[in-house]
Amino acid sequence: MAGHSHWAGIKHKKGKADKQRSKIFSKLSKEITVAAKLGDKDPAMNARLRSAIQTARSANMPKDNIERAIVKSSVNTGTNFENLRYEGFGPENVAVIVETLTDNKNRTASSVRTIFQKAGGSLGTQGSASHNFNQKGVIKVNKDEISDEEILELAIESGADECVTKEEFHEIQCSVNEIYNVKKNLEKKINNFISTEIEWISLNSIKVSKEQEENLIEFFETLEDNDDVQNIFSNVELNNN
Numbered sequence: 578m579a580g581h582s583h584w585a586g587i588k589h590k591k592g593k594a595d596k597q598r599s600k601i602f603s604k605l606s607k608e609i610t611v612a613a614k615l616g617d618k619d620p621a622m623n624a625r626l627r628s629a630i631q632t633a634r635s636a637n638m639p640k641d642n643i644e645r646a647i648v649k650s651s652v653n654t655g656t657n658f659e660n661l662r663y664e665g666f667g668p669e670n671v672a673v674i675v676e677t678l679t680d681n682k683n684r685t686a687s688s689v690r691t692i693f694q695k696a697g698g699s700l701g702t703q704g705s706a707s708h709n710f711n712q713k714g715v716i717k718v719n720k721d722e723i724s725d726e727e728i729l730e731l732a733i734e735s736g737a738d739e740c741v742t743k744e745e746f747h748e749i750q751c752s753v754n755e756i757y758n759v760k761k762n763l764e765k766k767i768n769n770f771i772s773t774e775i776e777w778i779s780l781n782s783i784k785v786s787k788e789q790e791e792n793l794i795e796f797f798e799t800l801e802d803n804d805d806v807q808n809i810f811s812n813v814e815l816n817n818n
Contacts, residue, residue: 602638608632608807609633609643626647628772628773634769660677661676662676663686664702666698668792670698673693674710677689678807689806692796696796709779711780712776713753713775713778714773714776715750717746717747717748722768732763734762735759735763738751753775777810778810782814783814785814797809
């Protein structure tokens, strides 16, 4: 996880994927429902919905689940979800950003604050932790889809800021405002994407001891178990082992 800050990027390495599959599907379904509710039901006409569906497929979410989530957007017309961000400092004083999707912000705020406090951390005001990060559009592509040379050339042509080839995937970074334009250009040659997300990438990662790391992983997992929490970012550098 060196140099990266998205908790979702390493949780699979920790052997949690199978255990949390239903939880992951639930959160992906919620994003699909909200994306379909806010825009067109046709993924071709709705970039957020198209990206949410592609992410769900990458997570091996069944087609029926995806279709049900889209239908749900028309059924639950009285439920309004909000994207809310919480910032603070967790165990070992690491900077943490928590992104949520909720229909009850009082419930979510109370739950997130309690999790931070029980772990010995504290929630702060907006901006208290985010100054430790850059917000970027991050598009991930499986290495089987395209070669290292081709993705670099395509990323440059598509208007991306950076393209990094990692062990299992290519990661294309761009400005937040350009993410769907860049994605549209990439789609001309790439059919399958792992994910398309706005991520908070730490400016300076901090290292912790093995014992401290275990405390942090427990904290991140407790946050992730909350149904309203969609994404967690921190400036700690965790091992992949």
